[in-house]
Every structure is written in C-alpha cells, then in structure tokens.
Amino acid sequence: MRKDMIRWWWTALPLVLLGCEVPPSEAGFSTEDRVAVEAVMEGFAERVFQEDWEGAGGFFLTEAVIFPPEGPPVTERTRIVAAMEATDTGVDLDNTSLVTESVGGGVRVAYAEGSYERHLRTDPPEDEVLDWVREGSWLAVLFRDDTDEGWRIHRFMWNENMPPALPEELPDPPPPAQ
Numbered sequence: 275m276r277k278d279m280i281r282w283w284w285t286a287l288p289l290v291l292l293g294c295e296v297p298p299s300e301a302g303f304s305t306e307d308r309v310a311v312e313a314v315m316e317g318f319a320e321r322v323f324q325e326d327w328e329g330a331g332g333f334f335l336t337e338a339v340i341f342p343p344e345g346p347p348v349t350e351r352t353r354i355v356a357a358m359e360a361t362d363t364g365v366d367l368d369n370t371s372l373v374t375e376s377v378g379g380g381v382r383v384a385y386a387e388g389s390y391e392r393h394l395r396t397d398p399p400e401d402e403v404l405d406w407v408r409e410g411s412w413l414a415v416l417f418r419d420d421t422d423e424g425w426r427i428h429r430f431m432w433n434e435n436m437p438p439a440l441p442e443e444l445p446d447p448p449p450p451a452q
Contacts, residue, residue: 317333322372
C-alpha cells in the first residue's frame with residue numbers, strides 16, 4: 275500500500291467508526307487544487323518568516339481556529355493575528371524551515387501536513403552562546419473560499435517533538451495515601 279493510502283485510512287477510520295460518511299479519497303481534488311493548497315502553505319510560512327503577522331493572517335478564514343501545543347485554542351482571524359504578534363519573541367526566523375509533506379482533499383475541503391525545524395541561537399549574559407533545534411509537526415485543514423475561489427486555512431495545529439519545559443522549581447510530591 276502506498277503511504278498516502280495508509281494516511282487516508284488513518285484519517286478516515288475514526289470518521290467511519292463515528293458513523294460519518296467518508297467521501298471517496300480525493301474525489302474532485304485536482305492537480306490545480308493541490309498546487310493551490312501548497313502555495314497557500316508556502317505563502318503562509320513566508321509571511322511568518324518575515325514576521326508579517328497581518329499578511330500571515332490573510333491566509334486564514336474569518337472563523338478560523340489555531341491550536342497551539344501548550345495553550346487554549348485561538349478563534350477568529352483577528353485574534354489569531356494578535357496571538358501571533360504577542361508571541362513574537364524576536365527570535366530570528368531565518369533558520370526556520372517548514373516542509374509540506376502531504377496534501378489531499380475533496381471538492382471543498384483539503385488538508386496539508388508537514389514538519390518544521392527552527393534553529394535558535396541566543397547570546398545570554400557572560401558570552402555563553404546557546405544553540406538548539408526545535409522540531410515538530412503541523413496539520414492544516416483548508417476550505418475553499420467562495421468569495422475568490424481560493425483556499426483558506428480553517429484549522430491549524432502544531433506540536434513540538436519535545437516535552438514542555440519544566441518549571442525551575444518542581445513542587446513537592448503529595449504525601450502517600452494511607
């Protein structure tokens with residue numbers, strides 16, 4: 275079996291188990307649609323790397339939702355743009371890559387999934403240089419926008435392939451139950 279077919283079944287199986295009707299794999303999803311979805315994801319990544327938060331927000335539908343790995347969902351495009359601006363840490367994004375590994379869909383819904391890698395470098399006090407890599411995966415669900423016949427991001431989620439940072443001081447464990 276092809277890797278794409280396996281992915282399709284892992285995506286479709288929960289829907290089948292829930293009794294949802296699953297459309298035929300990629301029925302109505304043309305080569306032009308695939309190219310357009312890839313262009314949306316590349317354009318979104320380019321705006322993020324340029325720290326153009328308004329431009330990045332333009333790739334989302336008005337009612338879009340993002341799901342950050344360690345926070346609550348952020349709803350609506352204006353709040354998504356504000357959240358991106360608020361999390362701008364000033365870290366140079368030049369050493370960041372976003373790779374689209376798979377694209378598929380149907381007539382009005384598409385998905386794109388891939389991975390990202392960020393090489394972070396900081397210069398803390400005492401001239402110690404910290405260098406580390408953050409890697410992760412992402413998934414986007416896109417809807418065809420009726421206003422301009424284009425694709426827009428409806429849901430976007432990502433995760434990092436590492437555990438969350440521990441607080442500097444760990445709380446004492448609770449006493450054993452008696």
